[in-house]
Structure formats: structure tokens, C-alpha cells
Amino acid sequence: MIDDLALRPLEPAYLSVLRTRAAINAGVLLALALGAEIAVRSQGGPPGLVAAPALLLAAWSVFLAPQRRWARWAYAFTETELHVARGWWTHAHTIVPVRRVQHIDLTRAPLERKHGLATLVLHTAGTEHSRVVLPGLLREEAERIRDDIRASIEREAR
Structure with a gap:
């Protein structure tokens, strides 16, 4: 019975909502990472130690994760x-x-x-x-x- 039921996807506009929410969270993450990056650099740490992984995580959370989440509802x-x-x-x-x-x-x-x-x-x-x-x-x-x-x-x- 469930297999015969035609499930409908969520509205495509919800993908924009998910991306915007992710962008807001990514902005907070990047601001915190920038602060940590400055602290690490002031102690002689290598450049990008904190910022690079944070940037990759932010990019994934804004550009890839919302599409996957939306498609699975x-x-x-x-x-x-x-x-x-x-x-x-x-x-x-x-x-x-x-x-x-x-x-x-x-x-x-x-x-x-x-x-x-x-x-x-x-x-x-x-x-x-x-x-x-x-x-x-x-x-x-x-x-x-x-x-x-x-x-x-x-x-x-x-």
C-alpha cells in the first residue's frame, strides 16, 4: 500500500530557505574561525590552520547539504x-x-x-x-x- 502511494516533494522554494539558513550559520562559523585564525597566527601557527577547514565546511553546508536535505523529504x-x-x-x-x-x-x-x-x-x-x-x-x-x-x-x- 505504501509503495503505491505517490509521495510529493517539498516545494522547491524551501531549498532557498535551507540555503539561506545554512549561509547564516556559515557566516557565524566563519567569523568564529577568523577570530581563531588570528589567535593561531599571533602564536606563530601556520596560515589557514583554522580558516581553511571552516571555509570548506561552510561551502559544503551552503551549497551541497541543503540540496541533499531537501531531496530526502x-x-x-x-x-x-x-x-x-x-x-x-x-x-x-x-x-x-x-x-x-x-x-x-x-x-x-x-x-x-x-x-x-x-x-x-x-x-x-x-x-x-x-x-x-x-x-x-x-x-x-x-x-x-x-x-x-x-x-x-x-x-x-x-
């Missing part, structure tokens, strides 16, 4: 379940039955708002894995899924 929503698949090394396919949803959040960070995106967060009964996060949806799609889940919950409550 997919989802599908049926009338009764939300499927969220993710992971590169460890694959996880989470199935959330709509009837188990207790609370729904729709969040929009500044970068997501800029790109018209939202993150859907489902809270279910239980303690372990009771929070399922699905980022990178168009705001309208996230709202549609939220509203469909809410309507389904209200129908079952009657």
Missing part, C-alpha cells in the same frame, strides 16, 4: 493519513492517522513567509514521536491539509 495526504518520508542515511516514513491528531500548528518563520511557505506540525496522542513536523509546504497547501484534518476530526466527533 516527501509527503502525501490522504483522507485518513498524513505520510511524511525523510532521511538520507536513516530513512523514516511516518504515518499519522488523522483520527490520532489532537492538535495542529501551522508556523511561518520569516524566511518561510518571504517564500510563501509554512510548516505543518501535528501533535498526536502518546509521548514518543507525538510531534510530526512537515516543513516546506506552500502556505495554501498547509492550510488545506490543516483544514481537511480539522474537518475529519469534527466529523468523527459527531
Whole structure:
């Protein structure tokens, strides 16, 4: 049944969000590395001892890692379940039955708002894995899924 389910990728605009977040983190890393590089050089250390590895890590985190992260997320929503698949090394396919949803959040960070995106967060009964996060949806799609889940919950409550 899961193999027949057509999973959809996250919105391509989410890749820009991931890259921007990575660039901000890389900027902080490079600033710290520059400070460490100056300290190492003042003690007679070789040039590039700290800055070179930091620059390589920053380049990887901005240009390669976001594409890999984005490509490893997919989802599908049926009338009764939300499927969220993710992971590169460890694959996880989470199935959330709509009837188990207790609370729904729709969040929009500044970068997501800029790109018209939202993150859907489902809270279910239980303690372990009771929070399922699905980022990178168009705001309208996230709202549609939220509203469909809410309507389904209200129908079952009657």
C-alpha cells in the first residue's frame, strides 16, 4: 500500500530557505574561525590552520547539504493519513492517522513567509514521536491539509 502511494516533494522554494539558513550559520562559523585564525597566527601557527577547514565546511553546508536535505523529504495526504518520508542515511516514513491528531500548528518563520511557505506540525496522542513536523509546504497547501484534518476530526466527533 505504501509503495503505491505517490509521495510529493517539498516545494522547491524551501531549498532557498535551507540555503539561506545554512549561509547564516556559515557566516557565524566563519567569523568564529577568523577570530581563531588570528589567535593561531599571533602564536606563530601556520596560515589557514583554522580558516581553511571552516571555509570548506561552510561551502559544503551552503551549497551541497541543503540540496541533499531537501531531496530526502516527501509527503502525501490522504483522507485518513498524513505520510511524511525523510532521511538520507536513516530513512523514516511516518504515518499519522488523522483520527490520532489532537492538535495542529501551522508556523511561518520569516524566511518561510518571504517564500510563501509554512510548516505543518501535528501533535498526536502518546509521548514518543507525538510531534510530526512537515516543513516546506506552500502556505495554501498547509492550510488545506490543516483544514481537511480539522474537518475529519469534527466529523468523527459527531
